[in-house]
């Protein structure tokens with residue numbers, strides 16, 4: 237099959253009929269099958285009632301976790317499912333305890349701030365946070381990360397792909413340095429899983445987080461935590477609940493007797509509708525194949541950069557295709573207003589301070605759409621076809 241045959245998947249995504257959807261770094265397009273799957277959820281609830289728990293729902297986290305595991309090279313039974321990446325990160329961190337001689341968390345200034353907020357909040361429990369500074373282009377130098385790691389480090393938490401610039405970090409030296417001093421590594425793969433090939437066993441990380449919302453086209457509410465299998469069996473998260481229990485329906489109030497699989501990392505009743513919403517996207521990504529997604533993505537990001545150069549828009553995106561994942565940020569004057577004008581014209585993108593307009597084609601986009609988006613962008617910029625004084629419609633950008 238030629239990689240352009242991926243265009244055939246367009247018919248599975250209704251929003252592509254009337255918008256140029258270039259925002260899969262934020263919210264992947266909804267597969268039509270997600271509506272059927274959610275209807276299946278409603279039918280199950282309506283007709284099977286409470287029996288749904290024993291018939292499927294109780295073990296559905298395991299089912300979704302294993303499907304996610306197949307995308308990122310995680311063995312069956314090693315992926316737990318959580319409401320969002322921040323919660324998944326909190327669960328991983330709750331497996332550790334700050335000790336006076338080992339109380340440091342190292343993260344990156346270019347990580348997604350939500351996890352940094354979590355780490356700051358954890359300082360009141362005795363953790364000490366080191367944030368490795370970013371360069372002017374928002375990339376983070378690996379040697380600076382390595383300098384921040386020492387015997388006091390308990391956890392190094394870093395993004396696999398930086399959310400503003402789509403820069404692909406090289407986790408290998410970080411994993412080696414962290415393990416050398418006895419620290420664990422958590423890789424945030426929200427901007428990598430589903431758009432670049434990921435093999436977490438080969439990466440050797442201890443934890444890997446991500447979610448279905450973005451490149452996996454699964455909607456909100458189904459994020460995940462993959463835990464290295466040999467480590468998993470030794471962990472006792474403080475953030476826990478009855479899903480983690482080996483015999484939850486014994487309702488024993490003694491200390492929790494944890495399951496052997498990744499469900500031991502889970503807590504209370506999971507968001508079953510989110511699971512139904514996520515299933516079709518996972519099946520589609522598997523059918524398309526991340527290698528083919530990456531091949532097409534590279535061609536499309538190269539085209540965005542070529543046109544950014546032609547129209548004279550600055551971009552912090554790496555010019556090395558091996559270091560650039562799915563997004564190209566371009567930064568024309570008044571980028572926030574330009575991004576709003578684009579959205580009003582059904583070209584869906586977003587805006588992030590410092591880097592400008594993030595353009596994120598996925599396997600269902602076409603080269604023609606990229607050309608049209610960039611031409612419209614250039615037109616809006618040239619004619620200042622936006623209202624700088626218009627009140628912000630929302631806090632969301």
Ligand SMILES: Cc1ncc(COP(=O)(O)O)c(C=O)c1O
Pocket residue numbers: 262319320321322323348350395397398399424425426427447459
């Ligand atoms: C790299 C990365 N991590 C985390 C998040 C969000 O985490 P959460 O699921 O907690 O909202 C995002 C969202 O955009 C992200 O890009």
